Amino acid sequence: LKASSQPPYISTILLSHQHHLLLHFLHYTNQISPHLLLPHHNIPLPLISRFRSTSQPVAFSASSMEIDAENLSATELRLGLPGTSSSEDRPKKPSPTVGTKRALEDTTSEASGTGSAAGEDQDTTTPAKAQVVGWPPVRAYRKNTFQAAAAKKAEQPGGLYVKVSMDGAPYLRKVDLRMYKGYRELREALNALFTKSLAAAENGGDHQYAIAYEDKDGDLMLVGDVPWDMFISSCKKLRIMKGSEAR
């Protein structure tokens, strides 16, 4: 945690959440590969997005206009003392109080250590999807039907086009989410689409942007929290927001 910009109480709050919450964050920072993790949606959303966008908003570098994923990773939560940097952290096993009865450590295919490709494209490494024989207890017919449907969906030529609006831009754009493998590519594409608008805004002095999206429930969410696959299945619209509004 960035000690300089973060009040100390935030780490306390996080540690007092249940371990799943903590490991959830850790996972998405690629610090550990979980054996069993669930995206934990009891996290009060304002807490996250506030944390993310106020601490160090995604900054456009003046020269290349590139949305820098590395900077974003600097704002991410991790288990460690303030001051430790991302490059030093190595994939850690869950703390001993957690998961003492995890029986799946020998059945998961990916032990900790994978998915730690130097914290780069965190979205291309899907969460270690542990598969236990016969669990969850669902009949083979049901599993096969869904897998067939998913395969069919993957084959579909139709794209997943969503509108992209940018505050201040005169008109909207559309992007096909299926064209991108992860968040990094999406950011690059958006950057390319809105080059002119960004340049205009830059001159106005506003350097801070956040990318948000509207999900199927109609809520405005910050892009980047959930695994890529989950994101594209729930994203209905994209919105590039000015930093001042994102606060």
Add this chain to the structure above:
Amino acid sequence: MTYFPEEVVEHIFSFLPSHSDRNTVSLVCKVWYEIERLSRRSVFVGNCYAVRPEQVVRRFPNVRALTVKGKPHFADFNLVPPDWGGYAGPWIEAAARSCVGLEELRMKRMVVSDESLELLARSFPRFKALVLISCEGFSTEGLADIASHCNVNLNLNCFGACLVDSRTLPQLRHLRELDLQENDVEDRGPRWLSSFPDSCTSLVSLNFACIKGEVDSASLERLVAKSPNLRSLRLNRAVSVDTLSKILLRTPNLEDLGTGNLTEEFQTESYLRLTNALEKCKMLRSLSGFWDASPACVPFIYPLCHQLTGLNLSYTPTLEYSDLTKMISRCVKLQRLWVLDCISDKGLQVVASSCKDLQELRVFPSDFYVAGYSAVTEEGLVAISSGCRKLTSLLYFCHQMTNEALLTIAKNCPNFIRFRLCILEPRKPDATTNQPLDEGFGAIVRECKGLRRLSISGLLTDKVFMYIGKYAKQLEMLSIAFAGDSDEGMMHIMNGCKNLRKLEIRDSPFGDGALLGNVAKYETMRSLWMSSCNVTLKGCEILASKMPMLNVEIMNELDGSCEMEENSVDPSRVEKLYVYRTTAGARDDAPNFVKIL
């Protein structure tokens, strides 16, 4: 009563509805035994290896309806190796020799060969109904035999993984019911439907939802047109909306419908026609299918919703919670609802406020990975419990649960008969307190005094078993996974649950101490399954030697090899154990990897 003529006694017995009652009266005296056995029409065999087929048919020569079950329940989840057993052959052969009056045969989780089906077809002149649930091992040839030989009304339900070639189905001449549910069907083209002979006008139920390929719409329409008794129709993905509309115009008495394909590519006109056709089906009570349904097509069933008592949307991941709730909120008479977890907690709240008559709810996962995502939590279930007070049967997959929620649920719905809760992540504790879920499940068993079936999950210590043993006096079937601390846990169950019939355990730390702690109990139960627990070969051997009336089967299958000596982990540890009471002795059809002690 022994001075009454036999006919009178027999007549009195005919009022006894349950098998156990009839079993009881047959124990009174020899005369009653004889009267009862000769007048018994329906026999239920819960474990095909518990008794020899010959014994059954000899005792009940006049049986008309026979039900036999094969593999243990965990076979549904691939925990039982293939070729384990459960062959229907011996049963059909025995019946063919001794019970020529047989009219109905129901089999579940058994292996049925084509030869057996051919024998079946030839042997019983009055045969009416063949129900195969989760069976396997036969093909079209077998069904063709049934078809060509059975000259009477035939009731054919096939559920589960059996290979059925769509080509030969249609030769069933006097078919009453053809119900293929959850099968793995090998599709050989669309012409099977057109092969139904013109004389086949007796169709009552047709369910081919699991057939993957195309069907010939014209044939389907013709078939439906000449089946005035059709009550249940379940179509597959290939049937278009247009075909469905045309069919429905011919079936005003339809009670149960499984829709065909309802995809994005639709013409509003087709859907209007569909709505008009559906409105004529005043008797329609149950709806399923919704293959590939697009949200835009959901409104077409709004006119129907108010009369529905059953709704199965569990194969439709394409509908989101808002579409689902718009539909369900109109189904005020709903008693049975099967959905996917995409309905989310918010959606379940809508269910709770709309469906006050709900008795059975099943919420299935849409993501099967252990750490998968689920939009459904304890909040949804709490909402359901406070709105649907008549709930008796529950199957709920979710990603978290709390003790507080379970306490509330137990208080709200004390009438649970079946309560199956599956928290997707094994050993997950209470989501707010991080405690085990012992207290929550304890509340369930304490409040729901009529509970007969229970499946538990999440982080659980021996304490939950103490509660179950203490309170779940009516419990007949208990499923345990990743739970408990020590042998004491299982002992609580063995000593406390007086009515326990089936106990299945996986990945829990119960060992020989628990296995041997109450050996007499096994004779009062149908079966015990233990896999990935701590039982050893020694323990099993002791059990087998103490209890000769039990078959103690151990399965050690590692990488397909069946040699226990090659087990590098621990040669004495038993990976899979299946214990059941039997009068038939050790079975002779066991494969190499099964050792019967």
